[in-house]
Every structure is written in C-alpha cells, then in structure tokens.
Amino acid sequence: MRSARKTRDRNRVLCGIRTSWNTVGDGEFFCEQCGGDRNYRRRTGRRRFAVLGVPLLPRGQAGPVVECAACHTHFGTEVLAHPTTSRFSGLLRDAVHTVALAVLAAGGTSSRAALDSAVTAVRAAGYADCTALQLVDMVEGLAADTGRYLPDATGGGAALAIELHEALEPLSPHLAAAGRESILLDGARIALADGPYTPAEVEVLGTVGTALALCADDTARLLATARTVG
Template sequence: MLIIWGLRVIYRMLGRGVFFCRRCGGDRDYRHRAGRRWITFFFIPLIPLMKTGEHVQCLTCKTRYVTEVLKLPTTVEMEAALATGMRAVVAVILRAGDPASPLARRRAIDAVIGAGDADYDETWLAADLDEPADIARPRIAALGAQLQVEAREWCLAEAIRIAMADGPLSGAERAAAEHLANLLGMTQAQAIGVIALTEQNV
C-alpha cells in the first residue's frame, strides 16, 4: 500500500481591501493572510505545525509584503489628505491676517484648488473659516506626515504667499506661519528659511 506523507502551508484569509502596491506603483486590491504548516496524509492536512506568519499579497502582481504596508496611505487617501490639509492651512493663515481680504481669499481658493479640490470656492472657504481652530491642527499634522521635506516647504511657502497677497507679513501672520511649520513637522530653522526666502520672492 502506497502511503504519501508531506508538508504543506495552508493559508487562512484575514481580510481584503485596497492598499498602495509599491511594485505596481498604485492602489491595488490585496488579501491579508496567515499561514500555518501542516503535515499531510494523501494531501489531506492532518497535523498542524508552526505558523508561518502573516502577509499582504497584491492581487494584481502577486507580490507579498509584510503587514506594515497597510499603514501606508493609498493614493486616494493621500489626495484627500492633501486637499483637507491645505484647507486647514488656508484657514489658519487667513484667520491670522485679514480674512475678508479679497486678494488673500482668492489666493487661498487657488491654493486649495491646486491641491486637488476642484470644487473649492467662497462658500467652502467661509465654512472652513467658521470651524473651530482646533479642528485644523490634526489635519495639518496628518498632511505633514505624508509629505517629503520639499513638499512641506512648498506648503508653508504657499501659506505665506496667501498672507502676503494683501501686503507684508504682520507679526500675527508670521507667528501663524511658524505654527504651521511646526504642525507640518518642520524645524524652526527650516521655517525661518522658508519664510525669509518667500518674502524675498513675492
């Protein structure tokens, strides 16, 4: 009688969703699985052995990743965070100066549209300015966490250009810019450099 013993890894599904696949370079569907090695008899799993760990597998390219990859934002989440964060930046800098200034408001609206919110207008700006100031902090911090150094500097420079749309930076606007730099994850030296360079070039 022929007896066939063997070893086999059997996977258990833990979840599905969408993540950013580095190999594909975009958002893709994934499956999250945990594996365990089994002793098989006639290809039937009988005796469980050690666990082989968890992984995330891209359903497009089949690449496997460690589960920490799920902590990274998807492209859609990054785009949403950019627009939401920029709206918060705009509200903070406008409140520090003259929120009624037509030039500053126009510049602010253009900045948010440039960040990806094509529908942003005076109505949305007014609503953002009416929100409590505390709401802006976590949104700006979340934006800064997703940006590279150069992008953080660009974001701060954009805020300064908004503040300077109707004249030189006031003391309150300068303090607000430094506060924004801190929320974005920039050092004080970086903030001073960006503020000075932007003032020279506006």
C-alpha cells in the first residue's frame, strides 16, 4: 500500500496540468486575505498538460484572475469592485460632507446650532479642518450655481439631489445597514439642531434615504427616532 502511494505521488510529479500566467494589468486593491490595501496583478493564463515539467498539450485558458502581490492569492476580478481602504474613507468623508451641505442648503445657514452640528459631523467623517465659515461659503456658492443647486417647489429651500446621488450611491453597496442609517441620522441631527424639520429638510433627507438604498418606511422611522433622541 505504501508503495502504491509512492507511485501515485511520483506520477503527480511526472505529469499534470501546468498554467503559464501572463500579466495584463496592475493596480491597488483591498486584499481580503491580507486584510488591507495591496498591489495586485491582473493575469490571464494558458493551461497545458505537462510531462516531466515540459508543457505539451493545451488544456484551455485560465483566468482572468487578480493576484495579490503580497500573499499571491488569486481572486476573481469582481474583487476589484470593492474599494480600497483609502478610497472607502474618501467616499464616506465626501458622503457626509455632501449630506451636511444639502441639509444646510435646505434649512438655511443662519442657525449657529445647525452649523455647529454640521461641522461636528463633517469633522468626524475625516475633514478635521472643516469650519462653519467654509460650509456657509460652499452653500452660498452652490446657490449661485444654477447647474447644481436645485430649488424646491416652494422656493424656500434646496435639494442637492444630483450631488446626493453621486456621493451616496457608489458608497451604499459597501456599507452595512447600520452605516447607511448613521449617515442619514447625521443629516437628521443637523436639521433638528435649530428646531423641527422644515418641509425642505424632509425632502432632502428623503433623497438621502433613497440614495442610501433605504426604503421609505425605514427613512421615516429614522427621522422619527432622531426627533426623540437628544
């Protein structure tokens, strides 16, 4: 029996399928095996039946695969859809910033409490140097840009619908429900800092919920929760 095993092992060494890999691209990705951002090589290959290490008969194509340059693990190319850690941080930072601007644009920038709440949220998201003056200037700049600033039906507020969808939709698939809800709650706290929601603020926060792939019932629940939580 031991001799039979040795024979099988020898046969595996003498013959088998070998893959010759060719690199067709590279970049940076989030490696699940390493648990962080790593360089990768995008590779395609050709399979051949080999005897004594010599490739003989073709056995079809291999890949494409994404190979981590650090651990050499092979992944399907769909792994590249997952943002790198730095890209994810940037998406999250921009999302919170855009929500804050949209809510301020809808409710106005005259309230110091609302501005302070917006600054707190934006700084916590990663813009450590954000100031109330910067936010006011940006809201005023958006108001002057008719291509981006979308007035609501009553003319009393604003809905940055295009910017909200552009900032939130790429992020939403990579956030758990709790993360998406947290962004909406940040906006709700800004809106409530100077009193009850205005119709324009509710409209903007509804757009935020939609862009975050939250259903209307969940959005309404979260806005009500924010109203009762100090």
